[in-house]
Each structure stands twice: as structure tokens, then as C-alpha cells.
Amino acid sequence: MKDYTYPKRDSWEHLLKRPTESLSDIRKIVQPIMDAVQSNGDDALKAYTKKFDGIELDNFLVNDHEIKSASSAVSDKLKEAIKVAHDNIFQFHEAQVTVPLKIETMPGVLCERKSVAIPKVGLYIPGGTAPLFSTVLMLAIPAKIAGCKEIVLCTPPNKEGKIHPAILYAAEVAGITKIFKVGGAQAIAAFAYGTESIPKVDKIFGPGNQYVTAAKQLASLEAVAIDMPAGPSEVLVYADKGADPGFVAADLLSQAEHGVDSQVIFVTTYPEMLNALQKEIYHQLSELPRWEIADRCLQNSAVIILKSEAECIDLINLYAPEHLILLAENAREIAGQIENAGSIFLGYYTPESAGDYASGTNHTLPTNGAARAYSGVSLDSFVKNITYQEITPEGLRSLGPHVEEMAEAESLRAHKNAVTVRLNSLKNK
Structure with a gap:
């Protein structure tokens, strides 16, 4: 893994570039x-x-x-x-x-939404x-x-x-x-x-x-x-000084063994951990059946040392990781400031592997920065929401003139007329 100590903000985007082809x-x-x-x-x-x-x-x-x-x-x-x-x-x-969802937005005007x-x-x-x-x-x-x-x-x-x-x-x-x-x-x-x-x-x-x-x-x-545009897998691990280097190494390697085009990023404010982390990575890597794949992935990955937790949060939000592991005592507090991530793993005892397999959350997640705008797969992914509306005669009498006025202002006379003909039909009733 490539080490970067206190890199300038204007270099972050370059350092975090994914190893993807054009x-x-x-x-x-x-x-x-x-x-x-x-x-x-x-x-x-x-x-x-x-x-x-x-x-x-x-x-x-x-x-x-x-x-x-x-x-x-x-x-x-x-x-x-x-x-x-x-x-x-x-x-x-x-x-x-x-x-x-069913709501009467005004008397006689019923709006609904159903999955x-x-x-x-x-x-x-x-x-x-x-x-x-x-x-x-x-x-x-x-x-x-x-x-x-x-x-x-x-x-x-x-x-x-x-x-x-x-x-x-x-x-x-x-x-x-x-x-x-x-x-x-x-x-x-x-x-x-x-x-x-x-x-x-x-x-x-x-x-x-x-x-x-x-x-x-x-x-x-x-x-x-x-x-979603889901491609090669990735993880960003953040650790405070209380994190076990063995846990960090295991989390990085669990993602690295996915494939040579995967990416793992480690971010911390605690450089004293690096020697122990390197030893753990070397030791754990040597025991993996897929060590060659993991080793090649690590060549495209980075260790980034920053000066403050706030900087780490900014970098995380810039990277928008598919998986974000927060090995920190105040993991929930940090998570509350994360805007861009596919799935977040909180605390020292929550490995990504749990979410990958059996905790219950979905592991099909946005990669390559798509977490800035996309969510992971959920039940919502398999449904579409259809809206419905039903207007009573009294509701049309109340709402119709406003619709007529707006349609006229947009020069959409046929839109206006669809209301007008109905209102005219109600005059004799």
C-alpha cells in the first residue's frame, strides 16, 4: 500500500483515484x-x-x-x-x-401513493x-x-x-x-x-x-x-488510536481478496499504528489462499495519515466509499457526519464480512463514487411508487379555478379546458 502523510487537500482526489479502465x-x-x-x-x-x-x-x-x-x-x-x-x-x-399513503390535500381532493x-x-x-x-x-x-x-x-x-x-x-x-x-x-x-x-x-x-x-x-x-452502476468492490477503513491493528488488517484484506481491480483505503490520524499494521497485513496475507489477488489489489491502495478527525470525515465524504468501516470509539458520532457511503460499519466489532453475508443489510452497493447519489439495493429497488388522485365535484369546484389560472398562465389552453368543461357541467347540478 502507498503511504501518504498529511497530503494537501488539493491532492486528495488524485490519491483516491480508483484503479478503473476508461x-x-x-x-x-x-x-x-x-x-x-x-x-x-x-x-x-x-x-x-x-x-x-x-x-x-x-x-x-x-x-x-x-x-x-x-x-x-x-x-x-x-x-x-x-x-x-x-x-x-x-x-x-x-x-x-x-x-x-392516502391524504386529502383539501376537501374533496384525495391523493394516494402505493408501491x-x-x-x-x-x-x-x-x-x-x-x-x-x-x-x-x-x-x-x-x-x-x-x-x-x-x-x-x-x-x-x-x-x-x-x-x-x-x-x-x-x-x-x-x-x-x-x-x-x-x-x-x-x-x-x-x-x-x-x-x-x-x-x-x-x-x-x-x-x-x-x-x-x-x-x-x-x-x-x-x-x-x-x-445502480456497481463495479469493482471497495472499502475505506477509518481507525482511531484504540483500534486493534489486527482488525484493521483483516478488514482491508477481506476487501482486497475480492479482485485485483478492487481498492482499499486506510485513513487515520494515528501514524504510530502503521508499523504494527504492516506486520499484521504481512502475516495475515501470507495465510490467505487468494493472497496473490489481495497482494495485487494492495498495490492500488493507500494509507492516508491526516491531522484531524474532521479532515478524515471530509476525505471520506469526497471518496464516497461503497463500504465504510469506522473502527472508533465515537463511531456513531462520526457516522452522523457522513453524507456519502454505501453502507457503514460501526465500532470495533462490526466487520464488513457481517454485512456481506448475514447481518441482514444488503451488500449490493454503489461503487466508484456513485454513493454520492445512489443507495444500495433495498426493497424499494424492486418496487415502483404509483400515485393516484380522485376529485369529487365539490373538490373540483374548489381546486378547478386555480388549475385554470395556472394553465392559462402557461398558455396551455387545452389543460384549462379539461377543467372548464367539467366545471360548466356542474353548474346545472
């Missing part, structure tokens, strides 16, 4: 994939699955036998952990259900070097609670044409049965345009690499909504 360069690679899937459907999916996943498939749909067989391939301890995670995630997201499920949603589950079965729970559970009529899941197959059994088991626990062996930008294109096998959806969910992210953004320009 979006325009990535789009040049992804756009032909999108076009091919739109034009050639399943034939394009078969060609890209052979090219990128190394397997020829005639049928992408996971059958019932594969789903049932997955259960026997998952250990009882993992099954128990998945069920605990399922229950916690379900509780947290079910609590987000809102009751319909309605998005009918068809596509869930993308990364496979790659780490099959993220936990993401199945994070996306499928709120989709089911929301009442989405059709939930389709895509995830890349391995070189044997199989899906990791934990992904299939998690899908079964969450009640998802329509699962396809398709990954990458081609899966996003299938969701966006539909193919002979995979139905077109109304909204696409799920994290992925920069190519998946670019595909989602391209799809959103013309065909389908997306949850």
Missing part, C-alpha cells in the same frame, strides 16, 4: 457483445459462452435435477449458515414494506474466481418480498458447464427456480433484449466486473432499468 474503452469491447445478442439471441450466447467460459452449451436453463443435486453437495454447516443469513436478510427487508412490484427482474450473480452465492440471497429475497412476478437469475458456468452448488442451493432457499448458465456482458444483454431462452426483464440487478457494469449502463440507455 469507460469508453470498455464500451468499445462491450457494445459488439450487446449488439450480437440483440441480433442473434441464443446463438450469440452460445458463442460467447464458448469463448469466455470455455464450454459449449446447447441448453442454458438449469434443470430441476441440478438444483436438487446441489443440496447434497452443500455441507450441513453451510446450509445452516445460509438459512440464518436468509432469515436475517428477510427480516430486515420485510421491515421495509411501506403502507399505502407496486416491478413485474420482471433479472438477477446477475458473478461467478469467476469467487462464486457469490450470498448475492443470490441479497437480490432474490427482496424481489420475492416485493412480489415480482418473474425473477430470472443468470450466472456463468464453470468449464464443466456447471453452476457452483452453493449458488443453486441459495437460489432454492430463496425460492428462485429460473436459473440460466450465462455470464458476463452477454448475460446483461440477454436480460436487456431477451433471447429464445432468456426473457427480457424490466430491471437488472447485481454486481460484476467493469465489463458487466458497462453492459448494464449501455442497457439502461435504451432498453431496461438497472439497480
Whole structure:
């Protein structure tokens, strides 16, 4: 990790630059994939699955036998952990259900708002070097609670044409049965345009690499909504002098092992911790199966020493981290001053891993600074709010003249007339 001690504010943005490729360069690679899937459907999916996943498939749909067989391939301890995670995630997201809003803004003028499920949603589950079965729970559970009529899941197959059994088991626990062996930008294109096998959806969910992210953004320009521009994962850890260097190292490495394009940032006002932190990182890194990935990620990461807690808060808000871990005695006080973050982990004993898997909050979060404007996935992500209004004759008599006046002022005579003809009809009643 690169060390920066008391850097000037005008250098912060440069120091915090994410290790991402140019979006325009990535789009040049992804756009032909999108076009091919739109034009050639399943034939394009078969060609890209052979090219990128190394397997020829005639049928992408996971059958019932594969789903049932997955259960026997998952250990009882993992099954128990998945069920605990399922229950916690379900509780947290079910609590987000809102009751319909109904208010009479003036006598005879009734306004309402009600949440309605998005009918068809596509869930993308990364496979790659780490099959993220936990993401199945994070996306499928709120989709089911929301009442989405059709939930389709895509995830890349391995070189044997199989899906990791934990992904299939998690899908079964969450009640998802329509699962396809398709990954990458081609899966996003299938969701966006539909193919002979995979139905077109109304909204696409799920994290992925920069190519998946670019595909989602391209799809959103013309065909389908997306949850957020979520790309490579990231964490910012802030620690005060009371933080255990071992905890800091573990939190940084838990994010670094996601991928070489991930980023970890450590911020503190306590430089005396750095020697112990370096030793902990070296010791813990050497014991990780994915140490090479984590080590490469650390090369794109930084340790930043600042003079005050207030400066640290300013830097955090500038960076807008996907995950923010506050290893501090006054973590809640600091959190109250954070405006930009995907999810915040408070105190010495709240590792990001808990939120990633089983505490109940959702781990599909905005990255690459998108937390300045986007929220993480929640139940709200799977619904749309429809407003209603109903006006009685008496209500129209009260409100109508004001609407007429405003429409006239905007030179929209037909708008005015829609009120006038009704008011005239009421004169004889």
C-alpha cells in the first residue's frame, strides 16, 4: 500500500483515484457483445459462452435435477449458515414494506401513493474466481418480498458447464427456480433484449466486473432499468488510536481478496499504528489462499495519515466509499457526519464480512463514487411508487379555478379546458 502523510487537500482526489479502465474503452469491447445478442439471441450466447467460459452449451436453463443435486453437495454447516443469513436478510427487508399513503390535500381532493412490484427482474450473480452465492440471497429475497412476478437469475458456468452448488442451493432457499448458465456482458444483454431462452426483464440487478457494469449502463440507455452502476468492490477503513491493528488488517484484506481491480483505503490520524499494521497485513496475507489477488489489489491502495478527525470525515465524504468501516470509539458520532457511503460499519466489532453475508443489510452497493447519489439495493429497488388522485365535484369546484389560472398562465389552453368543461357541467347540478 502507498503511504501518504498529511497530503494537501488539493491532492486528495488524485490519491483516491480508483484503479478503473476508461469507460469508453470498455464500451468499445462491450457494445459488439450487446449488439450480437440483440441480433442473434441464443446463438450469440452460445458463442460467447464458448469463448469466455470455455464450454459449449446447447441448453442454458438449469434443470430441476441440478438444483436438487446441489443440496447434497452443500455441507450441513453451510446450509445452516445460509438459512440464518436468509432469515436475517428477510427480516430486515420485510421491515421495509411501506403502507399505502392516502391524504386529502383539501376537501374533496384525495391523493394516494402505493408501491407496486416491478413485474420482471433479472438477477446477475458473478461467478469467476469467487462464486457469490450470498448475492443470490441479497437480490432474490427482496424481489420475492416485493412480489415480482418473474425473477430470472443468470450466472456463468464453470468449464464443466456447471453452476457452483452453493449458488443453486441459495437460489432454492430463496425460492428462485429460473436459473440460466450465462455470464458476463452477454448475460446483461440477454436480460436487456431477451433471447429464445432468456426473457427480457424490466430491471437488472447485481454486481460484476467493469465489463458487466458497462453492459448494464449501455442497457439502461435504451432498453431496461438497472439497480445502480456497481463495479469493482471497495472499502475505506477509518481507525482511531484504540483500534486493534489486527482488525484493521483483516478488514482491508477481506476487501482486497475480492479482485485485483478492487481498492482499499486506510485513513487515520494515528501514524504510530502503521508499523504494527504492516506486520499484521504481512502475516495475515501470507495465510490467505487468494493472497496473490489481495497482494495485487494492495498495490492500488493507500494509507492516508491526516491531522484531524474532521479532515478524515471530509476525505471520506469526497471518496464516497461503497463500504465504510469506522473502527472508533465515537463511531456513531462520526457516522452522523457522513453524507456519502454505501453502507457503514460501526465500532470495533462490526466487520464488513457481517454485512456481506448475514447481518441482514444488503451488500449490493454503489461503487466508484456513485454513493454520492445512489443507495444500495433495498426493497424499494424492486418496487415502483404509483400515485393516484380522485376529485369529487365539490373538490373540483374548489381546486378547478386555480388549475385554470395556472394553465392559462402557461398558455396551455387545452389543460384549462379539461377543467372548464367539467366545471360548466356542474353548474346545472
